[in-house]
Amino acid sequence: MNIILFEPEELSGDKLELTDRRARHIINILAAQPGDQLKVGRINGPTGRGTITKTTKNRVTLKISLDSTPPAQAVTDLILALPRPIMLKRILAQSAALGVDNIYLINSRRVEKSFFSASLLSRENIREYLLSGLEQATATRLPQVSIHPRFRPFVEDVVPIVSRACPVRLAAHPATTNLLPQVTPIPLRDKVLLAIGPEGGWLDYEIVKLREHGFKPFSMGARILRVETAVVALLAQLDLLRSVA
Amino acid sequence: MNIILFEPEELSGDKLELTDRRARHIINILAAQPGDQLKVGRINGPTGRGTITKTTKNRVTLKISLDSTPPAQAVTDLILALPRPIMLKRILAQSAALGVDNIYLINSRRVEKSFFSASLLSRENIREYLLSGLEQATATRLPQVSIHPRFRPFVEDVVPIVSRACPVRLAAHPATTNLLPQVTPIPLRDKVLLAIGPEGGWLDYEIVKLREHGFKPFSMGARILRVETAVVALLAQLDLLRSVA
Structure with missing residues (x-):
């Protein structure tokens, strides 16, 4: 936990009182004392410093001072064929850490149907994984996650709406020859909607x-990557394409 | 397991007989039958096709036909402050999957000393993690892993020798302003020696x-990434820098 995150409504004036896992982290892991300063951030808002004013066994009180600059909006939206639960957990944390705006968890022929009933998909669990990524990265923008159990209605009805903000639409697909730099304007300036398929890839259908809705397929090369590895690799590559001259 | 890997000495003529986890995978997971073809590869050698000639309860016999082209040498060497064991396992698998030539696991002030005595560091375990990455990626080049429990002797005595083949030397370090594209020639053509520090980063010392030995420090941005995420992100970004015009 490299940053202590809180919701706006937890703050009263400049006072933040914690009694949950954040308090335990500050007391037991950081062994912080009154007077110590910690990095803090308001979820979806600015970061700043929290000065500890009081600690008891289970409770920490901080005086919060936030910077004026809100965090930049993330510039990638992610469509992900729902991965197996244990992998989803790490993917959500890593996506939040690397910076993603929206995450659409969708169905695809090669997704096991049972994944959609997994308890990992509860709102609280998803939020917990995302927060763990933000807390690692010292970021505050919480990605918006939505779940779409039917492929075709998602692509036909949802994509046309959500893709308006994303001029660059990419679909990772092994059976193609173009690599990422061949389907992306460089330097990359626009928001990207990136679709990553299930283990085994998207079906031709x-x-x-996806093509009909403006997605350009590209290959990540001859190596077959786990979805988790592919998500991190592609988010990092898109980030790089934004900073090359 | 997207490829069945074998050692040269396992082959007699064009016949490969398997009785271990590879046989169990072929029988139980793939449910393959005589006549079926599987992707195979000789470790550090070419890939090809294996035709199943016989299966019994625990044994699979394949007729192997290898392509003539050996795999390209990986173009990144990785220096890694030894991460915690559970993370090391995933990092080794993902590095092998993405393609790394040498991996130097080294000490650093912020590495917990106990990590060096972890049983995960046994030769067999390291090999197992690397193989799992190759089997995922359908690659055959097994990274060479060496362990260096003292930082200074590694940098002063080992780096001068192993860095000769690596004109580009980079050190990920949060407390710097240059980003990766500012310290890397683009397009990237030479072999890279990439140093990634422990959780908390390298000490100034x-x-x-590392600077004295030609390493250029660069930052990955404001977000603090777990080592595992950083390794995948950076290997993917270097790979991309090799393919941009």
Whole structure:
């Protein structure tokens, strides 16, 4: 936990009182004392410093001072064929850490149907994984996650709306020859909607549908990567394409 | 397991007989039958096709036909402050999957000393993690892993030798302003020696030592990433810098 995150409504004036896992982290892991300063951030808002004014066994009180600059909006939206639960947990944390605006967890022929009933998909669990990523990265922008159990209605009805903000639409797909730099304007300036398929890849039918909605398929090369590795690799590569001259 | 890997000495003529976890995978997971073809690869050698000639309860016999082209040498060497064991396991698998030539696991002030005695560091375990990455990626080049429990002798005595093949030397370090594209020739053509520090980063003293040996420090931005995420992100970004015009 490299930053202590809080919701706006937890703050009264400049006072933040914690009694949950954040308090335990400050007391037991950081062994922080009154007077110590910690990095803090308001979820979806600015970061700043929290000065500890009081600690008891289970409770920490901080005086909060926030910077004026709100965090930049993330510039990638992610469409992800729902991965197996244990992998989803790490993907959500890593996506939040690397910076993603919206995450659409969708169905695809090669997604196991049971994944959609996994308890990991509860709102609280998803939020917990995302927060762990933000707390690692010292970021505050909480990605918005939505779940879409049917492929075709998602692509036909949801994509046309959510893709308006994303001029660059990319679909990772092994069976193609173009690599990422061949389908992306460099330097990259616009928001990207990135679709990553399930283990085994999208079906041809699914790629046709994605193409119809403006997605350019690209290959990550001959190596077959786990979805988790592919998500981190692609978010990092898109980030890099924004900073090359 | 997207490829069945074998050692040269396991092959007799064009016949490969398997009785271990590879046989169990072929029988139980793939449910493959005589006549079926599987992707195979000789460790550090070419890939090809294996045709199943016989299966029994615990044994699979394949007729192997290898392509003539050996795999390209990986173009990144990785220096890694030894991470905690559970993370090391995933990092080794992902590094092998993404393609790394040499991995130097080294000490640093912020590495917990106990990590060096962890049983995960046994030869067999390291090999197992690397193989799992190759089997995922359908790659055959097994990274060479060496362990260096003292920082200074590694940098002063080992780096001068192993860095000869690596004109580009980079050290990920949060407390710097240059980003990766500012310290890397683009497009990237030479072999890279990439140093990634422990959780919490390199000490100033360690960065000075790395600088003395030609390493350019660079930052990955304001977000603090877990080592595992940083390794994947950076290997993917270097890979991309090799393919941009």
